[in-house]
Amino acid sequence: MNIILLSGGSGKRLWPLSNDIRSKQFIKIFKREDGGLESMVQRVYRQIRKVDKEANVIIATSKSQVSLIHNQLGDNVGISVEPCRRDTFPAIVLATAYLHDIMGISGEEPVVVCPVDPYVDDSYFETLKLLGGQAAKGEANLVLMGIAPAYPSEKYGYIIPEKKADVSPVSSFKEKPDTETAKTYIAQGALWNGGVFAYKINYVLQKAHELIDFESYDDLFAKYDTLEKISFDYAVAENEPRIQMMRYSGGWKDLGTWNTLTEVMNETAVGNAVLNETCENTHVVNELDIPILCMGMKDVVVSASPEGILVSDKEQSSQIKPFVDQMGQQVMFAEKSWGSFHVLDVEEYSMTIKVTLKPGHRMNYHSHQHRDEIWNVIAGTGTVLIDGMEQPVSPGDVVTMQAGCRHTIIADTTLQVIEVQLGKEISVHDKQKFQLEN
Amino acid sequence: MNIILLSGGSGKRLWPLSNDIRSKQFIKIFKREDGGLESMVQRVYRQIRKVDKEANVIIATSKSQVSLIHNQLGDNVGISVEPCRRDTFPAIVLATAYLHDIMGISGEEPVVVCPVDPYVDDSYFETLKLLGGQAAKGEANLVLMGIAPAYPSEKYGYIIPEKKADVSPVSSFKEKPDTETAKTYIAQGALWNGGVFAYKINYVLQKAHELIDFESYDDLFAKYDTLEKISFDYAVAENEPRIQMMRYSGGWKDLGTWNTLTEVMNETAVGNAVLNETCENTHVVNELDIPILCMGMKDVVVSASPEGILVSDKEQSSQIKPFVDQMGQQVMFAEKSWGSFHVLDVEEYSMTIKVTLKPGHRMNYHSHQHRDEIWNVIAGTGTVLIDGMEQPVSPGDVVTMQAGCRHTIIADTTLQVIEVQLGKEISVHDKQKFQLEN
Numbered sequence: 060m061n062i063i064l065l066s067g068g069s070g071k072r073l074w075p076l077s078n079d080i081r082s083k084q085f086i087k088i089f090k091r092e093d094g095g096l097e098s099m100v101q102r103v104y105r106q107i108r109k110v111d112k113e114a115n116v117i118i119a120t121s122k123s124q125v126s127l128i129h130n131q132l133g134d135n136v137g138i139s140v141e142p143c144r145r146d147t148f149p150a151i152v153l154a155t156a157y158l159h160d161i162m163g164i165s166g167e168e169p170v171v172v173c174p175v176d177p178y179v180d181d182s183y184f185e186t187l188k189l190l191g192g193q194a195a196k197g198e199a200n201l202v203l204m205g206i207a208p209a210y211p212s213e214k215y216g217y218i219i220p221e222k223k224a225d226v227s228p229v230s231s232f233k234e235k236p237d238t239e240t241a242k243t244y245i246a247q248g249a250l251w252n253g254g255v256f257a258y259k260i261n262y263v264l265q266k267a268h269e270l271i272d273f274e275s276y277d278d279l280f281a282k283y284d285t286l287e288k289i290s291f292d293y294a295v296a297e298n299e300p301r302i303q304m305m306r307y308s309g310g311w312k313d314l315g316t317w318n319t320l321t322e323v324m325n326e327t328a329v330g331n332a333v334l335n336e337t338c339e340n341t342h343v344v345n346e347l348d349i350p351i352l353c354m355g356m357k358d359v360v361v362s363a364s365p366e367g368i369l370v371s372d373k374e375q376s377s378q379i380k381p382f383v384d385q386m387g388q389q390v391m392f393a394e395k396s397w398g399s400f401h402v403l404d405v406e407e408y409s410m411t412i413k414v415t416l417k418p419g420h421r422m423n424y425h426s427h428q429h430r431d432e433i434w435n436v437i438a439g440t441g442t443v444l445i446d447g448m449e450q451p452v453s454p455g456d457v458v459t460m461q462a463g464c465r466h467t468i469i470a471d472t473t474l475q476v477i478e479v480q481l482g483k484e485i486s487v488h489d490k491q492k493f494q495l496e497n
Numbered sequence: 498m499n500i501i502l503l504s505g506g507s508g509k510r511l512w513p514l515s516n517d518i519r520s521k522q523f524i525k526i527f528k529r530e531d532g533g534l535e536s537m538v539q540r541v542y543r544q545i546r547k548v549d550k551e552a553n554v555i556i557a558t559s560k561s562q563v564s565l566i567h568n569q570l571g572d573n574v575g576i577s578v579e580p581c582r583r584d585t586f587p588a589i590v591l592a593t594a595y596l597h598d599i600m601g602i603s604g605e606e607p608v609v610v611c612p613v614d615p616y617v618d619d620s621y622f623e624t625l626k627l628l629g630g631q632a633a634k635g636e637a638n639l640v641l642m643g644i645a646p647a648y649p650s651e652k653y654g655y656i657i658p659e660k661k662a663d664v665s666p667v668s669s670f671k672e673k674p675d676t677e678t679a680k681t682y683i684a685q686g687a688l689w690n691g692g693v694f695a696y697k698i699n700y701v702l703q704k705a706h707e708l709i710d711f712e713s714y715d716d717l718f719a720k721y722d723t724l725e726k727i728s729f730d731y732a733v734a735e736n737e738p739r740i741q742m743m744r745y746s747g748g749w750k751d752l753g754t755w756n757t758l759t760e761v762m763n764e765t766a767v768g769n770a771v772l773n774e775t776c777e778n779t780h781v782v783n784e785l786d787i788p789i790l791c792m793g794m795k796d797v798v799v800s801a802s803p804e805g806i807l808v809s810d811k812e813q814s815s816q817i818k819p820f821v822d823q824m825g826q827q828v829m830f831a832e833k834s835w836g837s838f839h840v841l842d843v844e845e846y847s848m849t850i851k852v853t854l855k856p857g858h859r860m861n862y863h864s865h866q867h868r869d870e871i872w873n874v875i876a877g878t879g880t881v882l883i884d885g886m887e888q889p890v891s892p893g894d895v896v897t898m899q900a901g902c903r904h905t906i907i908a909d910t911t912l913q914v915i916e917v918q919l920g921k922e923i924s925v926h927d928k929q930k931f932q933l934e935n
Binding site: 074075333335337345347348349350351352353354355356359361363365366367368369370371372374375376378379382383385386391403404405406407408409411413431433435437438454455457459475477479481 | 512513771773775783785786787788789790791792793794797799801803804805806807808809810812813814816817820821823824829841842843844845846847849851869871873875876892893895897913915917919
């Protein structure tokens with residue numbers, strides 16, 4: 060099975076756990092069987108592997124998510140990096156070209172496209188396989204998944220099938236309706252359009268060549284920023300007469316708000332939290348080291364991260380976005396391919412950060428124009444490289460770097476550093492990267 | 498006016514803002530007229546100065562609070578330090594002896610004793626003056642304040658006066674009653690006993706010599722740990738036949754729980770907080786740098802500090818203590834006479850702390866047996882003293898100290914340091930203090 064997972068969004072509705080660089084799909088909130096926590100993307104990836112160990116998985120995403128995806132899924136996951144955001148049609152074409160040109164998959168093979176963050180049963184991924192199989196038959200150019208609606212939602216588009224069978228030609232598509240209209244659609248046998256579909260590689264490449272002037276994956280990648288923003292639905296699906304739908308009746312949830320997310324949490328608290336016995340239908344997700352104590356809360360979600368603390372009635376938690384937009388604040392923590400960082404303290408002319416590097420990983424070799432930095436090694440061993448000079452480091456070592464000096468640190472074991480930044484203009488944009496010689 | 502303010506308690510019921518070293522009276526929660534915040538003890542001290550600029554104020558307290566009292570009230574406030582805790586009778590005797598022997602106040606002068614943390618109108622302090630004046634007359638040996646009860650409380654002792662006049666002999670004292678009994682007391686004209694009383698210095702010194710074998714303040718201080726724990730009520734008040742009561746009918750509140758504390762807050766939020774328009778009777782006190790967003794909360798208090806986060810129904814907030822006892826955690830921040838510290842990060846073999854020193858102040862000259870330390874100066878200028886060697890420091894300077902090395906830092910301007918501690922056994926008890934030569 061070839062799968063393209065579309066990974067997008069900035070996900071402010073799950074503030075303070077999601078932010079500009081960590082979308083909701085990366086929040087670790089689900090208890091695994093071994094007791095650890097996993098994110099939506101880790102859950103989906105694990106489920107795909109369970110259903111099809113050999114699946115070719117490509118994650119279509121922006122540059123800003125690459126480091127975090129490697130952090131959560133490992134270094135071997137396939138990623139089709141979009142140089143900039145151009146909506147779903149260019150993204151799907153780029154990932155399809157990647158499968159064909161870079162990975163050498165035959166144009167006759169089917170591909171399934173789905174979002175990276177549905178909360179679903181394993182049977183969903185069995186249906187994806189069937190979807191691919193159906194596309195391979197060639198009865199239609201596009202095979203969509205139709206999700207049996209749990210209620211007349213206003214949040215999704217609807218697919219009206221010609222027949223009640225599990226596989227049927229599509230009669231028409233309907234935009235997000237109001238509840239009353241949704242009820243009439245459902246009475247006609249309509250299904251939710253969850254943005255999942257399958258096609259043969261050659262079909263999408265041919266559609267792409269009709270609409271975009273390009274030679275190959277590399278060529279498309281190079282001119283990606285010149286492409287028009289256009290959705291796959293608009294560019295392809297809505298104009299395609301040979302289109303089928305396959306019914307999926309298993310569990311499916313779109314976890315876009317705290318209200319829906321806490322519905323699927325299998326424990327009332329993640330992280331350091333105590334709820335007294337009078338709390339009802341209350342969930343706590345705490346990514347801070349300090350404890351949270353809840354007393355007498357009903358239908359409430361409490362969530363804390365280095366970026367802030369939310370205390371909200373669950374119903375109202377879906378209206379969080381304008382408040383979060385107002386805050387417009389700094390990213391205080393992030394997971395990267397090489398490890399993670401956490402801002403500990405911000406003063407007018409200084410910032411203190413805890414950096415954790417995974418064994419064998421390193422930061423980029425870089426310099427800053429407007430700030431000096433000090434590294435205090437607190438755990439692990441490794442090597443620093445300062446203006447080309449190497450030096451081993453271990454706990455207690457201090458390395459000072461003037462503005463302009465090139466530096467990186469390479470971890471042998473898990474390495475932790477307290478980094479003190481000093482300068483009149485401390486900014487994430489003040490960073491020049493350099494190639495390492497070897 | 499001579500006033501002894503009794504400052505006690507560890508105040509877990511206002512967690513996470515109070516802790517083992519910061520009692521509730523030191524929490525900065527009241528808006529001053531100039532927009533700044535003040536604590537209960539700062540408020541009381543300011544009110545005393547307003548009513549009597551020349552008042553002799555002595556704060557009777559334990560060693561652990563001295564640094565914090567200087568931080569909040571300045572270096573000139575009088576403090577009678579109890580070498581250990583021995584209940585109110587020894588504490589009052591020690592402070593009275595301090596007034597007489599050290600400050601040279603005449604034995605014929607009156608003294609007023611009151612708790613450091615009542616939430617009261619300025620008129621309360623006018624009444625204290627009258628209380629002192631009444632004691633000076635010599636009609637009675639003790640003059641107690643009787644507080645006109647706002648409701649039949651179970652939380653206070655009651656004073657039954659002989660007459661309804663503003664000043665009256667005391668008929669009897671009553672222990673904390675149940676609500677029904679309280680109602681019958683109030684029907685008899687009973688008043689709350691707020692632990693406020695006045696006497697002539699000689700009276701208490703004479704009582705003290707009857708019960709304790711001591712010569713002078715210095716002698717009493719030296720043998721303080723051998724004294725029996727006994728309350729002033731039990732040792733003196735209950736056996737004194739010449740005892741009067743003076744009525745106080747102004748505002749008086751005992752702010753012992755989040756519920757009562759938030760009642761007197763003149764704003765819904767202190768610190769970085771946003772409450773949406775559907776919040777009702779909800780208060781936020783946030784001492785963290787990160788924002789708190791509250792949506793749809795009713796009758797709730799949210800409080801956050803480096804030690805934890807409380808989200809509680811106001812009614813239930815009075816039952817916090819057993820939960821806080823369970824947490825039994827480390828002190829994460831403190832205000833000291835010389836400035837403040839804030840724990841930023843705790844790892845197995847390291848701790849990172851931000852230290853702020855006030856201009857002209859310094860830490861103790863000290864060493865640690867089991868940890869190395871690194872100072873990263875991030876703001877201000879000063880001098881470090883390391884094993885007798887002086888060195889000026891400014892932002893960007895790094896000082897490393899091996900275990901065993903004696904060190905201190907003296908601030909010229911407000912000085913901020915990121916201190917990284919490294920060692921297998923990091924403990925607040927691993928500290929040897931030394932005298933500075935000059």
